Amino acid sequence: MEAERREKEAELERLWNSKLQQKTIVKAKDDGEREPLLDQIKERARRRIDSKASSALKAASDVPPAFNTESYAPIDENPFIDVATDPRSTFSIDVDTASYSIMRRYIERSQRPPKGAVRIEELINYFPYDDAVPVGDAPFAVRTDVTSAPWTPANRLVRISLKGKSIDRASRAGTNLVFLIDVSGSMESANKLPLLKRSLGLLVNQLDARDRVSIVVYAGASGLVLPPTSGADKRTIMNALDNLNAGGSTNGGEGIELAYAQATRNFIEGGTNRVILATDGDFNVGVTDRSSLVDLIAQKAKSGVFLSVLGFGMGNYKDDTLESLAQRGNGNYAYVDDMSEARKVLVEQVMGTLVTIAKDVKIQVEWNPRLVQSFRLIGYENRMLAHRDFNDDRKDAGDIGAGHSVTALYEVVIAGAKQDKPGTDPLKYQSPGQVTDAGQSNELVTVKLRYKEPNGATSRLLEVTAIDKGKTFAEASTDFRFAASVAAFGMILRSSPHKGNATMSQVVSLAEGSLGEDPGGHRRAFVELVRAAAKLPERSNGERDTQVRSPSRCDPADPLCTDL
Numbered sequence: 001m002e003a004e005r006r007e008k009e010a011e012l013e014r015l016w017n018s019k020l021q022q023k024t025i026v027k028a029k030d031d032g033e034r035e036p037l038l039d040q041i042k043e044r045a046r047r048r049i050d051s052k053a054s055s056a057l058k059a060a061s062d063v064p065p066a067f068n069t070e071s072y073a074p075i076d077e078n079p080f081i082d083v084a085t086d087p088r089s090t091f092s093i094d095v096d097t098a099s100y101s102i103m104r105r106y107i108e109r110s111q112r113p114p115k116g117a118v119r120i121e122e123l124i125n126y127f128p129y130d131d132a133v134p135v136g137d138a139p140f141a142v143r144t145d146v147t148s149a150p151w152t153p154a155n156r157l158v159r160i161s162l163k164g165k166s167i168d169r170a171s172r173a174g175t176n177l178v179f180l181i182d183v184s185g186s187m188e189s190a191n192k193l194p195l196l197k198r199s200l201g202l203l204v205n206q207l208d209a210r211d212r213v214s215i216v217v218y219a220g221a222s223g224l225v226l227p228p229t230s231g232a233d234k235r236t237i238m239n240a241l242d243n244l245n246a247g248g249s250t251n252g253g254e255g256i257e258l259a260y261a262q263a264t265r266n267f268i269e270g271g272t273n274r275v276i277l278a279t280d281g282d283f284n285v286g287v288t289d290r291s292s293l294v295d296l297i298a299q300k301a302k303s304g305v306f307l308s309v310l311g312f313g314m315g316n317y318k319d320d321t322l323e324s325l326a327q328r329g330n331g332n333y334a335y336v337d338d339m340s341e342a343r344k345v346l347v348e349q350v351m352g353t354l355v356t357i358a359k360d361v362k363i364q365v366e367w368n369p370r371l372v373q374s375f376r377l378i379g380y381e382n383r384m385l386a387h388r389d390f391n392d393d394r395k396d397a398g399d400i401g402a403g404h405s406v407t408a409l410y411e412v413v414i415a416g417a418k419q420d421k422p423g424t425d426p427l428k429y430q431s432p433g434q435v436t437d438a439g440q441s442n443e444l445v446t447v448k449l450r451y452k453e454p455n456g457a458t459s460r461l462l463e464v465t466a467i468d469k470g471k472t473f474a475e476a477s478t479d480f481r482f483a484a485s486v487a488a489f490g491m492i493l494r495s496s497p498h499k500g501n502a503t504m505s506q507v508v509s510l511a512e513g514s515l516g517e518d519p520g521g522h523r524r525a526f527v528e529l530v531r532a533a534a535k536l537p538e539r540s541n542g543e544r545d546t547q548v549r550s551p552s553r554c555d556p557a558d559p560l561c562t563d564l
Contacts, residue, residue: 068314068315069315069316070114070314070315070316070317070318070319071317071318071319071320071321072114072116072117072319072320073116073319073320073323073324073382074115074116075115075116075118075119075381075382075494076381077381077494077496077497077498078376078377078378078379078380078381078384079376080374080375080376080411080413080498081374081375081376082373082374082424083367083369083372083373083374083375084369085424087366087367087368087369087372088364088365088366088367088387089364089365089367089375089377089410090362090363090364090365090384090385090386090387090389090390091362091363091377091380091383091384091385091408092361092362092363092380092383092385092396092397092398093162093361093362093363093383093397093398093400093406093408094119094121094122094125094379094380094383094398094406095125095332095352095398095399095400095401095404095406096119096122096125096323096326096332096333096334097122097125097126097333097334097335097345098122098309098311098319098322098323098333098334098335099117099118099119099122099123099126099335100122100123100126101126101334101335101336101337101341102117102311102317102319102335102337103117103118103123103493104337104529105314105335105337107529107532107533107536108529108532110536111536112493112533112536112537112538113493115493115494115495116319116320117319118490118493118494119379119381119382120378120379120486120487120490120491120494121378121379121380121383121407121408122379123379123486123487123489123490124379124407124409124483124486124487124490125405125406125407126486126522127405127482127483127486127522127523127526128349128403128405128519128520128522129161129163129405129407129479129482129483130478130479130516130517131143131161131162131163131405131479132163133163133165133166134163134164134165138165138462139164139165139357139358139400139451139453140162140163140164140165140357140358140400140406140451141162141163142160142161142162142447142449142462142464143159143160143161143163143464144158144159144160144161144445144447144464144465144466145158145159145161145466145471145476145477145480146158146159146444146466146467146468146469146471147159147471147472147473147475147476147480148471148472148473149411149473149484149500150473150484150485150488150502150506150510151488151491151499151500151501151502151506152411152500152501153473154414154417155411155412155413155414155417156411156412156414156444156468157409157410157411157412157473157484158409158410158411158412158444158445158466159407159408159409159480159483159484160363160365160407160408160409160410160447161405161406161407161408161479162361162400162404162405162406162407162449163404163405164352164357164358164400164401164402164403164404164405164406165357165402165403166351166402166403167351167355167357167402167403169206169351172210172272172351172355173210173268173270173271173272174210174211174212174268174271174272175207175210175211175212175231175268175271175272175273175274175354176211176212176228176263176266176267176268176271176272176273176274177207177211177212177213177214177272177274177275177276177354178213178214178215178216178259178260178262178263178274178275178276179200179213179214179215179216179226179241179276179278180216180217180218180255180256180259180275180276180277180278180279181193181196181200181215181216181217181218181244181278181279182217182218182219182255182278182279182280183217183218183219183244183245183246183247184218184219184246184247184282185219185246185247186246186280186282186313186316187246187279187280187312187313188246188247189313191312191313191314191337192246192280192312192313193244193245193246193312195312195336195338195339195342196278196310196312196336197241197242197244198339198342199278199310199336199339199342199346200241200276200278200346201238201241202339202342202343202346202347203276203346203347203350204231204234204237204238204241205234206346206347206350207231207232207234208231208232209230209231209232210231211230211231212228212229212230212231212266212268213226213228213229213231213237214226214227214228214229214262214263214266215237215240215241216255216258216259216262217244217255218254218255218258219246219247222254222255222257222258223258224258224262225240225243225244226240228262228266253283253292253293253296256275256277256293256296256297256300257296259275259277260275260300260303260305263275263303263305264303264305267304267305272306272354272355272356273304273305273306274305274306274307274308274354275305275306275307275308276307276308276310277307277308277309277310277322277325278310278312279309279310279311279312279322280311280312280313280316280317280318281311281317281318281319281321281322282316282317282318283318283321293321293324293325294324294325294328297325297328297329298328298329298396300329301328301329301330301331301396304455306329306330306331306356306399307325307326307329307330307331307332308326308331308332308333308334308353308354309322309325309326309329309331309332309333309334310334310335310336310345311333311334311335311336312335312336319335323382327382327383327398328396330356330359330396330399331399332352332353332399332401334353344520344522348520349401349403349404351401351402351403352401352402352403352404353401354401355401355402356399356400356401356402356454357400357401357402357454358399358400358451358452358453358454359397359399359400359451359452359453359454359456360393360395360396360397360398360399360450360451360452360459361397361398361399361400361406361449361450361451362385362389362390362395362397362449362450362451362459363408363447363448363449364387364390364447364448364449364450365410365445365446365447365448366445366446366448367412367444367445368438368439368441368443368444368445369415369435369439370415370435370439370440371414371415371442371444371468372412372413372414372415372444372445373413373414373415373416373417373419374412374413374419375410375411375412375413376410376411376412376498377408377409377410378408378409378410378411378487378490378491378498379408379409379487379490380408383397383398385397390448390450391450393452393457393458393459399454400451407483409483409484409487410445411498412444442467442468443465443466443467444465444466444467444468445465445466446463446464446465447463447464447465447466448461448462448463449461449462449463450462478514478515478516479514479516481510481513481514482510482511482514482515482516482523484510485507485510485511485514486511486526488502488506488507488510489504489507489530489533492504492507493533504530504531504533504534505534507530508527508530508531508534511523511526511527511530512527515527
């Protein structure tokens with residue numbers, strides 16, 4: 001309550017200063033006349049703030065379309081690939097969840113999210129799943145399941161799931177955290193810096209004497225506002241956060257340099273060393289272009305310091321920039337739209353957010369051409385890798401945190417199935433290779449995974465296979481059915497040509513039938529979100545989508561690529 005009071009008073013003061021700057025108040029001849037004016041303005045401001053859903057966050061939530069400069073990377077959905085042409089699929093895992101809360105923010109404001117904001121793998125991986133935990137020294141367990149696809153029952157749906165090992169909070173190693181906080185003028189609104197400070201306060205409350213916190217801020221310039229401070233000294237850390245104010249331009253590059261220097265200087269061997277970047281992503285001075293910022297982060301990632309990106313705000317939000325920074329910085333990326341999301345990321349899942357158990361996790365699958373005609377990976381479009389990258393330990397990939405769940409879904413057309421779309425002519429100068437002895441087995445697919453220890457340089461290999469036992473979708477596990485319902489919802493939002501007969505009502509039915517134990521109530525909240533989305537009008541053909549950047553002309557996984 002105290003934080004909310006301070007937040008409201010700050011908003012009132014901002015309104016008063018804004019009125020003075022605009023010269024809409026006649027200057028009083030003496031203080032006796034000024035005070036009544038101030039009281040009247042404050043009272044009007046109070047009524048205005050309270051009327052907007054009784055929250056200063058809601059008061060700052062609506063951005064006129066004309067001033068909306070949010071940007072999202074375009075997504076070209078993965079197509080079906082003919083196994084005779086290419087039986088392999090290779091990609092990096094993705095534990096980011098930002099897309100889900102961004103999508104939710106749009107729907108809660110009665111708007112359809114931009115297609116570029118809907119990354120289906122992030123929608124699926126937003127939720128925890130009750131998969132088997134790893135045994136022994138393995139950092140994660142791997143499971144495969146096969147059933148029918150609910151939106152196209154003639155096709156099969158394959159789920160590959162990873163479950164990271166949990167780490168007991170009491171026995172965890174110490175953490176060296178650097179909060180890198182954007183205090184530029186664009187962070188002034190209540191759903192940015194004020195929400196940011198309250199959110200990081202939740203994280204501070206999880207720390208103790210094993211931990212150290214530094215705070216670096218950046219606007220037109222950067223600076224160290226809190227030297228390394230014990231996590232037990234919460235009052236000092238909280239005071240430093242409370243004293244932050246927004247103003248000026250945004251020199252993110254300079255802040256990144258200082259934050260990583262601070263993290264490296266106070267590096268804890270065997271512990272967690274992480275920069276937590278909190279911003280709206282609107283870098284406008286210094287190093288401002290995405291490719292240079294991404295190159296800077298990729299260079300800093302070699303120091304052994306990991307990255308978490310927390311996005312805040314709307315209107316000028318740069319999702320494409322923040323996603324790229326997390327992807328190349330050995331990091332994870334979440335979008336915080338309210339205190340409930342802050343609790344999920346920084347309290348409920350704090351170990352997964354902070355503690356990396358495996359890095360550079362890659363998956364490569366090979367389909368049996370005797371059983372599979374074609375396949376499609378649902379989501380992960382910006383995580384695709386060249387097949388040769390799987391065995392190349394120099395190639396960067398995604399990281400997995402303690403307790404994290406990762407799901408990948410493939411839709412499969414079985415061999416011999418009739419295709420509605422035209423195929424290609426047979427080759428004139430060669431014929432497909434002979435099926436090996438393994439291809440004569442009933443194995444549908446082989447799944448290979450490579451990963452490195454958090455401080456390792458050489459990858460380890462895991463391999464599992466999947467057999468299609470002919471299960472119907474109704475026979476699938478609760479987690480499988482719920483993940484499929486989320487995937488169907490994402491395809492509907494994207495108006496995907498692959499959504500088959502999926503409808504909003506079908507998604508509601510599937511999700512309601514697979515709630516499971518639902519810790520935190522996130523699945524139940526998803527059902528209500530789908531119901532709200534079903535009431536929104538379809539996007540018209542001429543309707544302007546929120547700004548997206550042009551597609552890259554080079555492979556994002558290529559370290560020599562400069563067109564990022």
